[in-house]
Amino acid sequence: MDMLATKTGSLPSARAKQLAVGGFVPFSTLDWPGKFVAVVFVQGCPWRCGYCHNPHLQQRTAEFPGGWPRIVEMLEKRRGLLDGVVFSGGEPTVDPRLPESMSEVRGQGFRVGLHTAGIYPKRLSDVLPLADWVALDVKASDANYAGLTGDPHAARKAAAARAAVLASGVAFECRTTLHPGLFDRSGLLDLAQRLALEGVQEYAIQEFRPQGCKETTWHPHATTPNLAGEDWAALQSQIAKLFRRFHWRPAHG
Numbered sequence: 001m002d003m004l005a006t007k008t009g010s011l012p013s014a015r016a017k018q019l020a021v022g023g024f025v026p027f028s029t030l031d032w033p034g035k036f037v038a039v040v041f042v043q044g045c046p047w048r049c050g051y052c053h054n055p056h057l058q059q060r061t062a063e064f065p066g067g068w069p070r071i072v073e074m075l076e077k078r079r080g081l082l083d084g085v086v087f088s089g090g091e092p093t094v095d096p097r098l099p100e101s102m103s104e105v106r107g108q109g110f111r112v113g114l115h116t117a118g119i120y121p122k123r124l125s126d127v128l129p130l131a132d133w134v135a136l137d138v139k140a141s142d143a144n145y146a147g148l149t150g151d152p153h154a155a156r157k158a159a160a161a162r163a164a165v166l167a168s169g170v171a172f173e174c175r176t177t178l179h180p181g182l183f184d185r186s187g188l189l190d191l192a193q194r195l196a197l198e199g200v201q202e203y204a205i206q207e208f209r210p211q212g213c214k215e216t217t218w219h220p221h222a223t224t225p226n227l228a229g230e231d232w233a234a235l236q237s238q239i240a241k242l243f244r245r246f247h248w249r250p251a252h253g
Contacts, residue, residue, distance in 0.1 A: 019101040020044065021064040022057045022090060024071055026078070032113045032133060033173075033247065035083040040071055040101075042087060044094040047119060047149035049139065051179050051208060057090035068101065075108055084111035084132065092116060093123040102130040118161025119154075125164045134165055134172040135204075140182050141191055148182065166199050173202035173247070180208065185235050196242040203239070204247040 023041035025031075031039045044060040045052075052058070064070070075085060085105045092098050093116055102112050116124055117137040128134070138158065140148050145155035165172050174195055178188065188205070195203060240246040 017097070018068040019071075019097040020060050020095055021068055021071055022054075023064065024074070026074060027082070028086070031086045031088065031115070032084060032135075035111070035113070036081070037084045037086050037113060038075060038078060038082055039086045039088050042089045042092040042095050042098065045089055045091040045117075045119070046094070047091070047117065047151055047154065049148050050181075051177065054090060060094075068097075072104060072108075075105065075110065079109055082110060084113055086113035086115060088115040091119050093120045093127065098123075099127050099130060102127060106130065116161070118158045118165075119151075121157055121160035121164050124161050125168070128165065128168040128170050131170050134170055136162060136165055136172055136174050138162070138174045138176050138191065138195065141187060144182050162195075162198060162200070173204050173245075174200050175204040175206060177206050177208050185231070189235060189238060192239045192242055201244040202247075203243045203245075204249055205236075205239070206249040 019040075020043040021040060022043040025039040025041075028037055028039050029035075031037055041054065041057060043057050045058045048058065066073075075082075087098065087102065092114060095101075102114075105112055111132040112130060113133045113135070114127065114131045115135045115137075117139065118124060139145060139154075142155040142159075145158060146152045148154075151157070162174070176183075176188070176191065183191075192203060236246075236248055
């Protein structure tokens with residue numbers, strides 16, 4: 001779903017006291033399964049995943065018209081129409097104003113969702129009491145995390161983030177983008193089995209789509225898995241048995 005338009009430019013000094021908003025979707029049924037929500041896209045992410053669909057949000061340089069106060073004003077008009085508000089990105093925990101922005105939304109009567117890759121486990125732990133639901137990206141096997149993100153410590157951070165969410169008691173799902181350069185069938189099953197052993201009960205696999213990615217040839221030697229094959233259907237069935245809830249999400253435009 002497209003975000004409202006942003007324009008590039010330098011961040012005004014006054015923005016330091018506000019959440020750095022990079023975009024806003026007033027209505028979505030995709031970003032929190034089973035809920036009608038608005039989505040706030042927060043600027044900034046230190047990781048450089050080749051298949052990122054929001055590369056323009058990696059730097060904190062975009063200026064959303066009206067900034068966070070404008071978002072609050074629009075949300076006020078949607079009381080009673082939405083179930084909640086999701087903070088996405090970028091990586092929302094990069095912003096020091098995230099906790100107070102989540103609190104402000106809760107004060108408006110909305111439930112709060114959070115999309116995160118677990119890049120900052122301590123910051124994530126700090127905001128979990130303000131969240132009603134978390135979507136936690138599990139991007140790769142430990143061996144592939146550094147190459148994908150550009151961060152040699154990415155696998156350790158992601159594991160710490162999962163542990164924090166599991167210990168918090170907050171409702172959450174782990175989700176993995178099935179990029180053909182990262183997973184074959186056995187690798188995906190291995191990852192799913194590891195997550196189940198850690199205690200993850202809800203897992204989603206979302207099909208990779210190249211549209212909108214900055215680097216469409218991120219892994220030029222990869223071949224797309226045959227998602228319609230009988231062996232693939234059998235793998236989905238195997239993975240589904242590992243979790244209380246399992247979701248397969250086809251690519252969408």
